[in-house]
Amino acid sequence: AQSVTQLDSHVSVSEGTPVLLRCNYSSSYSPSLFWYVQHPNKGLQLLLKYTSAATLVKGINGFEAEFKKSETSFHLTKPSAHMSDAAEYFCVVSGSYSNSGYALNFGKGTSLLVTP
Amino acid sequence: GAGVSQSPSNKVTEKGKDVELRCDPISGHTALYWYRQSLGQGLEFLIYFQGNSAPDKSGLPSDRFSAERTGGSVSTLTIQRTQQEDSAVYLCASSENRPLEQYFGPGTRLTVT
Numbered sequence A: 001a002q003s004v005t006q007l008d009s010h011v012s013v014s015e016g017t018p019v020l021l022r023c024n025y026s027s028s029y030s031p032s033l034f035w036y037v038q039h040p041n042k043g044l045q046l047l048l049k050y051t052s053a054a055t056l057v058k059g060i061n062g063f064e065a066e067f068k069k070s071e072t073s074f075h076l077t078k079p080s081a082h083m084s085d086a087a088e089y090f091c092v093v094s095g096s097y098s099n100s101g102y103a104l105n106f107g108k109g110t111s112l113l114v115t116p
Numbered sequence B: 001g002a003g004v005s006q007s008p009s010n011k012v013t014e015k016g017k018d019v020e021l022r023c024d025p026i027s028g029h030t031a032l033y034w035y036r037q038s039l040g041q042g043l044e045f046l047i048y049f050q051g052n053s054a055p056d057k058s059g060l061p062s063d064r065f066s067a068e069r070t071g072g073s074v075s076t077l078t079i080q081r082t083q084q085e086d087s088a089v090y091l092c093a094s095s096e097n098r099p100l101e102q103y104f105g106p107g108t109r110l111t112v113t
Helices: none
Strands: A002-005 A010-014 A019-021 A023-026 A032-040 A045-051 A056-058 A063-068 A073-078 A085-096 A104-106 A110-115 B005-007 B010-013 B018-025 B029-036 B042-050 B063-067 B075-079 B088-095 B108-113
Touching: A002 A085, A002 A104, A010 A019, A019 A110, A019 B018, A023 A032, A023 A085, A032 A063, A045 A063, A045 A073, A073 A085, A085 B063, A104 B108, A110 B029, B005 B088, B010 B018, B018 B088, B018 B108, B029 B075, B042 B063, B042 B075
Parallel strands: A010 A110, B010 B108
Antiparallel strands: A002 A023, A019 A073, A023 A073, A032 A045, A032 A085, A056 A063, A063 A073, A085 A104, A085 A110, B005 B018, B018 B075, B029 B042, B029 B088, B063 B075, B088 B108
């Protein structure tokens, strides 16, 4: 079984400062890991994905995440926050194919607040 | 191109009524997933279709829930005798059935009064 734990339910940063959203994963085999973002009253949008290629993954809107097997972590970062980054962020894991296909297991989410 | 569409976007229903939620996946995507997003449970997987078949229905919350997919395209999630705890946003996603990104629809917000 695979799961993810998002270590912070809320993160607040000032505009222009770095963003760090933390995620640890648990998986008995090499997982596929994702970060999704959900803006208020909007659908889920994929930010980036890791599928056993490069460990540093670049996504949209300047976000990055680094897969660290030794730490079982997949933290999301961005050098400089924008007001438009305020949203709910989900760390997600998918395992190998099963009767559930490649069903996604979502973390509880981290709400990012960006202040002027 | 067109993304995943869902209808209705909002549905308010009285307790005990049946509801049908529709998902129209991206053309050519063979895999289709239903998820539920609720305050208490977060985002949880409900059911997966490969083509028209669902290999495992055990993720559905109760036997009041059923889902079907016809023609390898549109899927319908049906909730019979709705209860207040069914209130949630129901999300549909489709993919090419590889461990890559799933594309999500905007969801149907269901409110049971």
